[in-house]
Amino acid sequence: MAKVLKVFDAVDGISHALAVEVASLSAQRIAASGRFTVAVSGGSLPAILCKQLSHDKNVDWAKWHLFLADERCVPNTHADSTYALVKKELLDHVRIPQENVHPINDAILVAKDGACSESETAAVAADYIAQLTSVFGSKIEFDLILLGMGPDGHTCSLFPNHPLLKVHNTSVAFLTDSPKPPPARITLTYPVLNAARNVIFVSTGEGKAQVLHDILIKNKEYPAGLVSPQTPTCWYLDAPAAKLLGSKVSS
Numbered sequence: 001m002a003k004v005l006k007v008f009d010a011v012d013g014i015s016h017a018l019a020v021e022v023a024s025l026s027a028q029r030i031a032a033s034g035r036f037t038v039a040v041s042g043g044s045l046p047a048i049l050c051k052q053l054s055h056d057k058n059v060d061w062a063k064w065h066l067f068l069a070d071e072r073c074v075p076n077t078h079a080d081s082t083y084a085l086v087k088k089e090l091l092d093h094v095r096i097p098q099e100n101v102h103p104i105n106d107a108i109l110v111a112k113d114g115a116c117s118e119s120e121t122a123a124v125a126a127d128y129i130a131q132l133t134s135v136f137g138s139k140i141e142f143d144l145i146l147l148g149m150g151p152d153g154h155t156c157s158l159f160p161n162h163p164l165l166k167v168h169n170t171s172v173a174f175l176t177d178s179p180k181p182p183p184a185r186i187t188l189t190y191p192v193l194n195a196a197r198n199v200i201f202v203s204t205g206e207g208k209a210q211v212l213h214d215i216l217i218k219n220k221e222y223p224a225g226l227v228s229p230q231t232p233t234c235w236y237l238d239a240p241a242a243k244l245l246g247s248k249v250s251s
């Protein structure tokens with residue numbers, strides 16, 4: 001599947017263009033289906049995504065259904081929690097009904113410091129599958145999944161050479177050996193990522209330049225490059241991340 005590249009001078013340019021694109025997709029899908037289903041991952045993405053978008057009063061936030069593309073198995077108020085990050089950057093500023101927002105069920109966690117056992121992590125994943133099913137039924141098809149990528153080419157919590165790359169029989173998988181801390185996490189799997197209507201990656205900084213070159217120019221196999229949704233994957237990059245791609249900067 002083709003990939004669309006959008007390169008910006010600076011991260012603020014990404015925030016602006018991304019807000020326009022997400023608002024437009026939201027309006028289209030709400031007109032077509034009455035709702036907008038979105039999954040976001042953590043890292044630098046929530047701040048870049050929400051800087052402009054969280055001020056958009058024309059978005060019909062009440063129709064949004066928000067999930068996490070992956071999550072660290074820590075309490076939802078923990079400093080490492082992706083939900084806490086998304087709350088700070090988006091949920092504290094816009095009115096998405098609470099029942100439409102889907103953090104992990106952190107009541108399952110016995111350890112509150114990220115030292116989560118395999119059985120607790122598995123139970124968090126099973127609960128998240130139930131949350132997805134309650135919104136989608138048996139066919140999980142997100143309108144939009146927003147992803148970041150690590151310098152090793154991982155996306156969500158799908159890491160290079162990890163057995164989860166081959167998991168196709170469940171929508172949400174768990175791991176307790178994440179190379180990026182904390183070790184216990186849940187993640188959407190490829191069947192869900194690839195069933196999405198739209199996937200947008202946001203990748204910034206020079207540290208991502210080499211892996212972006214390997215994925216986008218050399219077609220080398222990395223977890224992020226294996227995402228292949230219904231429409232071409234769109235990559236929002238800043239100039240340092242795109243420096244080995246020879247791409248033009250968007251205006």
Ligand SMILES: O=C(O)[C@H](O)[C@@H](O)[C@H](O)[C@H](O)COP(=O)(O)O
Pocket residue numbers: 041042043044045070071072082147148149150151154155156157180
């Ligand atoms: O738990 C996490 O950290 C993620 O969800 C992860 O997949 C992240 O999106 C990438 O590592 C990119 O992170 P950066 O954008 O911060 O480099």
